[in-house]
Amino acid sequence: MxxxxxxxxxxxxxxxxxxxxxxxxxxxxxxxxxxxxxxxxxxxxxxxxxxxxxxxxxxxxxxxxxxxxxxxxxxxxxxxxxxxxxxxxxxxxxxxxxxxxxxxxxxxxxxxxxxxxxxxxxxxxxxxxxxNGAMPGSDFKQGMQKVQTIQIAINVICGGLILLMIYLTYRRFRKKETIVAEK
Structure with missing residues (x-):
């Protein structure tokens, strides 16, 4: 079919x-x-x-x-x-x-x-x-496509957010530990 x-x-x-x-x-x-x-x-x-x-x-x-x-x-x-x-x-x-x-x-x-x-x-x-778009004399250039650039940007942003979440979780846990030690 x-x-x-x-x-x-x-x-x-x-x-x-x-x-x-x-x-x-x-x-x-x-x-x-x-x-x-x-x-x-x-x-x-x-x-x-x-x-x-x-x-x-x-x-x-x-x-x-x-x-x-x-x-x-x-x-x-x-x-x-x-x-x-x-x-x-x-x-x-x-x-x-x-x-x-x-x-x-x-x-x-x-x-x-x-x-x-x-x-x-x-x-x-x-x-x-x-x-698509190829013809005699066409010059094909190697390089990143727009989609690849967007994917890299998203990966960097998500990686940064994960690191920020890890830091904030550690800081929050660390504060509770310090308060318990002072009492």
Missing amino acids: SLKVGNVNLNYVEKNEEGGYENTSREIPAGQGVMTAFNRIGYTWTGGSYPLITGVLRNEWGFNGFVITDNANTGEFMDAYQMIEAGADGKLTSIPDGARYTFDESNVAEYHYGREAMHRMLYTIANSNVM
């Missing part, structure tokens, strides 16, 4: 005939990313199911976006080659060795499937808001 919701307008900058740039837009599918399930269909892991990913998702529904597997840290049965051969693009994993995939560029099939996966990943990035 989320893939059939419809299209959204993607705004971007396009080179015109005079060599300048102008704002333009086009419609793209609203859904650009899918995560496969952790479970199996019969004995096949869904992240490696060719009939599901290529047959239904890509061919029947016309999905061109990024497909990532669900948590692939738990088993060797979640084979990365099976995944890219089935039409998925990325594997959700964080373990160092067990679920990793070593790409063999001399293998024609691996090269083909890897290239398709990279194409779909780059397509998804290029058609996302991350590229």
